[in-house]
Amino acid sequence: MTVKHRRAASATTTAGFPRRGHNHASCVDDAVAAADRVCAQNGTRLTELRRQVLELVWRSHEPVGAYAILEHLAVDSGRRPAPPTVYRALDFLLEQGLVHRIESRNAFFGCTRPGEKHLFEILLCTDCGRAAEVPGDRVTRAVKFSAAALGFEVDRQTVEVMGRCRDCRGPAAQA
Amino acid sequence: MTVKHRRAASATTTAGFPRRGHNHASCVDDAVAAADRVCAQNGTRLTELRRQVLELVWRSHEPVGAYAILEHLAVDSGRRPAPPTVYRALDFLLEQGLVHRIESRNAFFGCTRPGEKHLFEILLCTDCGRAAEVPGDRVTRAVKFSAAALGFEVDRQTVEVMGRCRDCRGPAAQA
DNA sequence: GTTAGCGTGTTATATTGTAACATAGCGTCA
């Protein structure tokens, strides 16, 4: 809650796929800390349930479905909430900009730049299943450009890129 | 089936949103003609059912859901096929590159460049509900660029842009 | 005319998402 959180450098703020064997616990911790901060700024409440759901989204770097979260909640806490409970928590987290929705998978994953208004693209590795968020400035400009040519006013955009991450491509791509 | 179809200029090959009051029947006709050609080239069969589904996808320039297609089939032809029937036809049309899927809507709409291997973006007008396909070369380059920086190998991409089309923005945007 | 392969039909069910209403917690202010 103190000011030192404002620029806490960490794995979660790193664009791209994290290295194998990275300290994932700190990804989660950072995400929760950032969420606390963002909610405080926005005057909203990161309740216990919402925090739990956020942690479950951050359980790995693979996008996670709403019903998978529901399962994990059941396992972790013994109670099994009904779907609306999970969807409402996810809606909240989406509104606060703490998670993103991946349309092509009907799944969610943790935002790596919480609290910053930002446009982004999602890279999805079809081998390992992980997702990574990368800044979308360049793509956004390209989108705006072609839209403008048609008199189309851009409100928001979804860019999801399927392919293989460096780790899955093997040593050849590690350069 | 004759060679004159190969370059039939038409509304369907126009990128962007068609003008209000355009001759939509020719959009549909062109789409079916192109489908015949593509299937002939690919050695696949545009069966009656598949043609019907394609026509229903082309019923308007708004993306259409699988169950809406199912409804229309029921109305148009008296019989009500089960969901797998429609999904199989849609899968076929997707494979042949005759329709696109809009992930953020769970809906489908007709490809305006059938038979050409192409990368594209989808513009979705949140006012009138219409979709338009536009060439995605610029966006594709931007996507490749940021992916390459992370050693990510792009296979395919989904770019969906929400906003307002020129018609819906009114005269100010008609310039 | 038999047969292999493809396309479609059919049944059942899985997966994802929401509407609508009930209950509970919690701060505020008369």
Place this chain on the structure above:
DNA sequence: TGACGCTATGTTACAATATAACACGCTAAC
């Protein structure tokens, strides 16, 4: 303090989207 209002969560029921698995029939090739 206790009634009120607001937000969050619980609960029930259902809607919307999608697929698995197996049956049947057509047709093209031999």
